[in-house]
Amino acid sequence: MFTGIVQGIAPIIAITEKDDLRTHQIEFPDHLLPGLTNGASVAHNGCCLTVTHINGNLVSFDLIKETLKQTNLGTLQVGDNINLERAACLNAEISGHLMSGHIIGTAELIKITSSENNRKVWCSLANKKLKKYIFYKNYIGIDGISLTIGEVADHIFCLNLIPETITRTTLGQKLSKAIVNIEIDQQTQATVDTVERFLIAREREETDLRRIR
Template sequence: MFTGIVQGMAQVQDVISAPGLSTFVIEFPQEQVKGVTIGASVAINGTCLTVTRQEGSNLYFDAMQETLRLTTLGDLKPGDSINFERAARIGDEIGGHLLSGHVHTTATIVEIVRPENNVTLWFELPEAWMKYVFPKGYIAINGASLTIGEVEGNRFNVHLIPETLRATTFGQVSREQKVNIEIDSQTQTIVDTLARLGYDRPAGL
């Protein structure tokens, strides 16, 4: 379980490809690997992966073909930066919203607006998932718990403050870049329950 509060950025050092599997070697800040054990869960751009090996500040993660297909991890290459969050522990403060680390789909950045002292990112999401996207609702983008701003058709935006841009990879994004999306589980449960009762909400409304 994760909170959606990104703990920092790490850098991909190597991607080792094998049939049906890719192994990511990722260098973390030294202070963030203290107490890490083999088998620990870490969210990499919002995707829950398991530590399989440690060499100093480098952690190794295996990702199966299905994970690579459903997320943006298959696009990672050496030198790329990623958002990370180690799994939450009992008693930790939940500053964002509860996440499973299971990515539902990907979205594409279609517009970047840079007014003074903040940034607004517009995303295009597959139509089938828009029924779970509401203004002021929660959504996880590359592992970060964010509040949805405006919703228009199959697009929505988020507004980012300077601290979020500094502490995450959002300060480095570009148009047409794809990101991982995890829908808020409570919102999904409510929408799906209402749909079963006949109170369906057309996507994009």
């Protein structure tokens, strides 16, 4: 599990391509190395990946075809920066919200406006079916960052970024048309899916009753 509080930004040093597999070698910040071992979970732009090799501060991760397809990690190149977060500890403060590291889709940044102390980012969902999970003032994970949804218009929603988020994450570097990973709050997803299944079941029951009559 993760909290959506980005702990560092790190560059991709090397990419190795294999059949249906890609390996990313990341130059880890020193403060994220203590206790890191093979098999540990680390969120990359919000996507949970497993450490496969450690050589000093160079840490490798394998990405399968499905991960490359469903996230923005497949579009990254050597030199690109990613948001990193180590797995959460049970005795640590959770300042964001609980996140699984399972990316549900992506969104495109379609408009960015900046003022002296604020930045507004408008996002358009790649899969418009996900709009049922987008609610005003609800949590959402954007490239591994715990954020609160602002205005919502159909499949488009707004995020308000404070200076700290702009400075400490890659969102401060992104321009319009950039693709970001999306993780929906798990409680929201479970509630929406449950209500949806209930309404479908009730509609079927009412249809069956009308046929009997």
